[in-house]
Amino acid sequence: MIELKNINKSFNGRHITQNFSCSFEQGKTNLIIGESGSGKTVLLKCIVGLTEVDSGEVLFNGRDFLKMGSREKQNLRKEIGMLFQGGALFDSKTVEENIIFPLAMFTTMTEKEQKDRAEFCLSRVNLKDAGNLYPSELSGGMKKRVAIARAIAPNPHYLFCDEPNSGLDPKTSILIDKLIKEITEEFQMTTIVITHDMNSVMEIGEKVIFICNNQKWWEGTNKTILNTDNKELQDFIYVSKFLLELKNKAEK
Amino acid sequence: MFTRFFYHIGRYFIMLKRVLAMPEKWSVYKKEFFHEIDNLGMTSLPIIAIISLFMGAVITIQAAFGFNSPWVPLYAVGYTTRDSVILEFSPTIISLILAGKVGSNIASEIGTMRITEQIDALEIMGVNSRSFLILPKIAACVLINPFLVIISMFLGIFGGWALGMFAGVITTYQYVYGVQYQFNSFNITYALTKTVVFAFIIASVSAYHGYYTSGGALEVGRSSTRAVVYCSILILVFNFILTQLLLS
Numbered sequence: 001m002i003e004l005k006n007i008n009k010s011f012n013g014r015h016i017t018q019n020f021s022c023s024f025e026q027g028k029t030n031l032i033i034g035e036s037g038s039g040k041t042v043l044l045k046c047i048v049g050l051t052e053v054d055s056g057e058v059l060f061n062g063r064d065f066l067k068m069g070s071r072e073k074q075n076l077r078k079e080i081g082m083l084f085q086g087g088a089l090f091d092s093k094t095v096e097e098n099i100i101f102p103l104a105m106f107t108t109m110t111e112k113e114q115k116d117r118a119e120f121c122l123s124r125v126n127l128k129d130a131g132n133l134y135p136s137e138l139s140g141g142m143k144k145r146v147a148i149a150r151a152i153a154p155n156p157h158y159l160f161c162d163e164p165n166s167g168l169d170p171k172t173s174i175l176i177d178k179l180i181k182e183i184t185e186e187f188q189m190t191t192i193v194i195t196h197d198m199n200s201v202m203e204i205g206e207k208v209i210f211i212c213n214n215q216k217w218w219e220g221t222n223k224t225i226l227n228t229d230n231k232e233l234q235d236f237i238y239v240s241k242f243l244l245e246l247k248n249k250a251e252k
Numbered sequence: 253m254f255t256r257f258f259y260h261i262g263r264y265f266i267m268l269k270r271v272l273a274m275p276e277k278w279s280v281y282k283k284e285f286f287h288e289i290d291n292l293g294m295t296s297l298p299i300i301a302i303i304s305l306f307m308g309a310v311i312t313i314q315a316a317f318g319f320n321s322p323w324v325p326l327y328a329v330g331y332t333t334r335d336s337v338i339l340e341f342s343p344t345i346i347s348l349i350l351a352g353k354v355g356s357n358i359a360s361e362i363g364t365m366r367i368t369e370q371i372d373a374l375e376i377m378g379v380n381s382r383s384f385l386i387l388p389k390i391a392a393c394v395l396i397n398p399f400l401v402i403i404s405m406f407l408g409i410f411g412g413w414a415l416g417m418f419a420g421v422i423t424t425y426q427y428v429y430g431v432q433y434q435f436n437s438f439n440i441t442y443a444l445t446k447t448v449v450f451a452f453i454i455a456s457v458s459a460y461h462g463y464y465t466s467g468g469a470l471e472v473g474r475s476s477t478r479a480v481v482y483c484s485i486l487i488l489v490f491n492f493i494l495t496q497l498l499l500s
Contacts, residue, residue: 050372077378088373091364102377105280154377 001026002047002158002190007056009039009046016042018214020056026190029181029204033196034211035236040194041085043211044162047192048080049073060158078106081151081189083161087143089135095122095146096131102154121149125179141172145179152183159184159191165200177203198237201225210236264460270382271390271456284388292354292389292455293396299353300346300404304337307345308408309415311336316421329422330412330430335439337408342401343443344491347450350397351483355458358389359479362462363472371463382463390455397451398444405443442498449494453486 007020016039024030034040045051047058049065058065060076068076089098099118103109109117122128125145135143144164151159161180165173181204184191193200201208205222212218212232220228228234275281315332362385365371374381409431416422461479465471 045372048376050375074378074380077376080376080378082373082376084369084373086368088369090370090373091368105277105377105379160376 001061002192003057003059004047005057005059007043007046007058008054009042009051010054015214017046017053020211020216022209022216022219024190024192025207027185027188028206029184029191029193030207030209031193031195031201031205032209032211033201033236034217036196038211039214040196040211041162044160044192044194048077048082048160078102078154079157081154081156081159083144083147083151083159083164085163085166087135087147089138089143089146089150091135093134094131095127095133095135095138098135098146099150099153102150106154117153118149121153122146124152124183125149140167141169141176144168144176148176148179148183152187155187157189159189161191161193163194163196165195165197170199173197173199174203180204212236263464264456267382267386267460267463268456270380271386271459273380273383275383275387276379281384281388284384285391288388288392289396292357292392293400296350296353296400297403299349300400301407303349304342304346304404304407305411305414307341308333308337308411308413309419311341311408312412312416312427313419313421316416326422326426327430327433329416330427331433332430333412333416333427334409334431334435337412338405338439338443341408342404343446343450344487346401346404347397347447347454347487348484350393350400350451351454351458351487352480354393355454355479355483356476358455358458359462359465360472360476362386362459363465363475366463366465367468367472386456386459386463389459390452393451393455394448397454398447401443401447442494445498446491446494449490450487453490454483457483457486 002024004023005021007017008015009017020043032040032043042051046053047065049058053066056066060079063076065073065076089095090101093101096115096118099121100114103114103117107114118131119128122131125148127142127145127149130138130142130146135146138146148164159180164176164180168176177200180191180193183189193204195201202222202225205225208218208220208222208225209216210218210230210233218228218230218233225233225237228237312329312333315329315336316326319326319328319332362371365385371381371385374384413422413424413427413431416427417424458479461475461482462472465475
C-alpha cells in the first residue's frame with residue numbers, strides 16, 4: 001500500500017501539486033487521471049523520488065520514502081518497477097539483455113536462471129520470440145510490453161505506469177491495460193497508472209483519482225465515474241461529441 | 253557569471269563523488285568496462301593511425317625544409333620529429349582529436365539516455381546511474397588512451413621516416429640516428445602523464461555535460477558541442493600546467 005499525505009510541489013513559484021493526499025491499495029490498479037499538464041507525471045515522479053517534493057509524506061507500507069537515506073532509497077527502489085511513457089529501454093541492449101539487466105545487477109541468480117526468468121517475463125507479455133531484437137526494431141506497443149516485462153522481472157511490490165498507452169492504437173491500448181491489470185492481480189502489486197485515456201479508466205480503473213487545478217478533485221471507481229455530478233470531471237469525460245450524445249441518449 | 257562557474261564546478265565534483273562510489277556489482281561494471289574499451293578505444297584507432305602517419309610525415313618535411321643549412325646536420329630532422337611527436341603531437345593533439353570523437357560520443361550517448369528517460373529507469377531500478385554510466389567510461393579512457401598515444405608515437409615517427417624517404421628529404425641512416433640521438437626516457441613519462449590527465453578530462457567532462465542535459469534532441473547536440481569545447485580548453489590549460497610542473 002502507498003499513502004500520500006499533503007504532497008506539495010511547485011516549480012519557480014508555480015504550484016504543480018497542492019496538498020495532495022490519498023492512498024493506493026495493494027492488488028488493485030489505481031489510476032490517476034487528468035488533463036495534459038495537470039501535474040500527473042510530476043506527482044508520479046514525486047512518489048518514486050525522481051523529483052523532490054516541497055513538503056508532505058510518501059509512505060510505502062508505512063515507510064516514509066522522503067525521510068530515507070540514499071542507501072535506503074536505493075534498496076526500496078529495488079521493490080519498484082516502472083513503465084515510462086516512451087518505454088525507456090536501453091538502446092544498446094537487446095530485449096533479453098534489457099530484462100536481464102536488473103536481475104544481473106541485484107540478484108544472485110545464475111545466468112541460466114536469469115535467462116529463464118527473462119523468457120518467462122517475455123512469454124507473459126506475449127513476446128516470446130523478441131528476445132534477440134533491439135529496441136529500435138520494435139513497434140510502440142512491443143516496446144511498452146518489453147518495458148512491462150523488464151519492470152516485473154525482479155518481482156516488484158510496486159508498479160508505476162506513466163501513460164502506458166500513449167501513442168498506441170485502441171486495440172493495443174486495451175491489450176496493455178489488460179496486461180497491467182492481470183499482472184497486478186497475479187503478483188499482488190500496488191499499481192499506479194497515470195493516464196488520460198477514458199478507455200483505460202473504464203477497462204481497469206478499480207480506483208480512479210481525478211486531478212484538476214493542481215489538486216485531487218474527485219475519487220471513485222470506473223463504476224461510479226460516469227454518474228458523477230462533478231462538473232470538471234464531466235467536462236473531462238464528455239469532451240467528445242460522440243460520448244456526450246451517448247450520455248444524452250442514455251439519460252433519455 | 254562567476255556564480256554559474258562555481259555552480260558547475262561544484263556540481264561536477266558532486267557528480268564525481270557519486271561516480272567513484274562502490275559499484276553495486278563488479279561483474280556488471282567489468283562487462284561495461286570492456287564494452288567501453290572497444291567502443292571508445294578500439295574504434296578510435298583508425299583515425300589516430302591516419303592522422304599520426306601524416307602528421308609525422310609533415311613534421312619531417314617541414315623540419316627538413318627549415319634545416320636547409322650546412323650548419324645543421326640532417327639527422328636533426330629525425331631528432332626534431334621524435335621530440336615533436338613524443339612531447340606534443342601524440343599526447344596533446346591526439347587528445348584534442350579524441351576530445352572531439354570520444355567526448356562528443358560520450359556526451360551525446362548519455363544525453364540521449366537522459367532525454368529518453370533511460371537514466372530515470374536506471375535510478376528507479378536502484379542503480380547508481382552516475383557510477384554505472386560514467387565510471388566504466390573514465391576507466392576505459394584512462395587505460396586505453398595511453399596505448400593509443402604510444403601507437404600514435406610509433407606511427408608518427410614511422411610516417412616521418414617513410415614519407416621522408418619517399419619525398420627524398422632524408423636517408424634511413426640519418427633519420428634513425430636522429431631519432432636515437434640524446435633520447436631522454438623521461439619524455440615518455442611526461443607524455444603518458446599528460447595523456448592520463450587528458451583522458452580523465454575527456455571522459456568526465458563530456459559525461460558531465462551529457463548527464464545534465466535537459467530538454468530534447470537539440471539540447472543533446474548542444475551538450476555534445478559544449479563537451480568538446482570545454483574538453484579542448486581544459487586540455488590546453490592542463491597541458492600548460494603539467495608542462496610547467498614536469499619540465500620546468
